[in-house]
Amino acid sequence: MTAILRILARRIALLVPLLLGIVLFVFLVMRFSDIDPASAFYQGANPTQEQLHQFREDNGLLDPLPVRYVDFVGDLIGGDMGISVLTRSPVIDQITTALPLTMQLTFLGLGVAVLLSLPLGVLAAIYRDRLPDQIIRVVSLTGVAAPGFWLALLMIQYLAVDLGWFPTGGYVNPADSFTGWLKTMTLPALALSLPVAAQMTRIVRTAVVEELDKDYVRTAVGSGLPPVVVVGRNVLRNALINPLTVLGLRVGYLLGGAVVIETIFSLPGMGKLMIDAVKNGDPAVVQGVVITTAVGFVVVNLVIDILYLLVNPRLRGTS
Known part of the structure; x- marks a missing residue:
C-alpha cells in the first residue's frame, strides 16, 4: 500500500x-x-x-x-472562466449546464464499448484462427475503419427515419422520463462507442491470446480445472491489465468525438456549446470548453492509473 x-x-x-x-x-x-x-x-x-x-x-x-x-x-x-460575449452570462454557468450531458454520453459510450469488446475479444482469443475469430476480426476491422459521424448518419436514416425506433435527435432529461432519456441517448452512444469497441476488441483478443499461451494456463487445464474457470479466474485478471491502460486513452477519443456526435443529434452538451461559440466568435466559451475537456481527460486517466495500480500486483510491489 x-x-x-x-x-x-x-x-x-x-x-x-x-x-x-x-x-x-x-x-x-x-x-x-x-x-x-x-x-x-x-x-x-x-x-x-x-x-x-x-x-x-x-x-x-x-x-x-x-x-x-x-x-x-x-x-x-477562482472558478472564473470569463463572460460569454453572446449571452453576457458567466462561462462557468454554461459549462455547468452542458457538462453533465456530455459526461452521460461519454460514460454511456465507454460502458457500451466495454460490454461489447470484452466478450468479443475473449471469444475471439479462445477460438483463435477459427470461424468465430474470423467473423469477429472482420466485424472489428470494419468498425475501426468506420468513422463515428458516418455511423451516426446511417443510424438516423435507418433506425430513426425508416424504422422509427428512435428519435432523430433532441434530449430528454432522465428525471422527466428515463425511457425517453434512454431512447435519445442510445443512438449517440452507439455511434460514439462502436469504433472504440472495435479497437478494444482487437486489443483484448491479443492480450488474452498471450496469456493463454503461458505455462500456468496449460498446467491448470492439464490438472483438470475447467477451461471456463481458468479463463475467468486467472486469465482475465492478468490479461486485462494492458487493455485497461489503453481504455484510458480511448476516453480522450470519446470526449473529442462527443463534439461531433452531439452536433449531429442536436444534444445540448459541450460539443454543441463549442460549435455555437466558434460560429458566433465567443472566445471565452471556446477556451472554457477546451480547458474543461482537457482537464476531464487528465482526471479520467488519473483514475485509470489508480485502477491499474490496484489490479497489477507486480506494480504494487515496486517502490
Whole structure:
C-alpha cells in the first residue's frame, strides 16, 4: 500500500505542470487567433475605436502577455472562466449546464464499448484462427475503419427515419422520463462507442491470446480445472491489465468525438456549446470548453492509473 501511495503521489504531482501547460497552450492559441474579444463583445453594433479601446483596457487586454496569463490562471483557480460575449452570462454557468450531458454520453459510450469488446475479444482469443475469430476480426476491422459521424448518419436514416425506433435527435432529461432519456441517448452512444469497441476488441483478443499461451494456463487445464474457470479466474485478471491502460486513452477519443456526435443529434452538451461559440466568435466559451475537456481527460486517466495500480500486483510491489 505504501508503494501505491508513493506512485500515486508522483502521478498527482505531475498533473500540476501538465495542467498548467494545457492552460498555457489554450491561452496562447486564443490570444493569437483572429478573434478579437472587443469586436466580439460589440457584435452586431458599430462601436467606436474609443469604445473598443476602453473595453480592452477594462478587461486587461492591453497588459503584457505574461501578466494576462497569470491573471487568467488566477481567475481559473477562482472558478472564473470569463463572460460569454453572446449571452453576457458567466462561462462557468454554461459549462455547468452542458457538462453533465456530455459526461452521460461519454460514460454511456465507454460502458457500451466495454460490454461489447470484452466478450468479443475473449471469444475471439479462445477460438483463435477459427470461424468465430474470423467473423469477429472482420466485424472489428470494419468498425475501426468506420468513422463515428458516418455511423451516426446511417443510424438516423435507418433506425430513426425508416424504422422509427428512435428519435432523430433532441434530449430528454432522465428525471422527466428515463425511457425517453434512454431512447435519445442510445443512438449517440452507439455511434460514439462502436469504433472504440472495435479497437478494444482487437486489443483484448491479443492480450488474452498471450496469456493463454503461458505455462500456468496449460498446467491448470492439464490438472483438470475447467477451461471456463481458468479463463475467468486467472486469465482475465492478468490479461486485462494492458487493455485497461489503453481504455484510458480511448476516453480522450470519446470526449473529442462527443463534439461531433452531439452536433449531429442536436444534444445540448459541450460539443454543441463549442460549435455555437466558434460560429458566433465567443472566445471565452471556446477556451472554457477546451480547458474543461482537457482537464476531464487528465482526471479520467488519473483514475485509470489508480485502477491499474490496484489490479497489477507486480506494480504494487515496486517502490
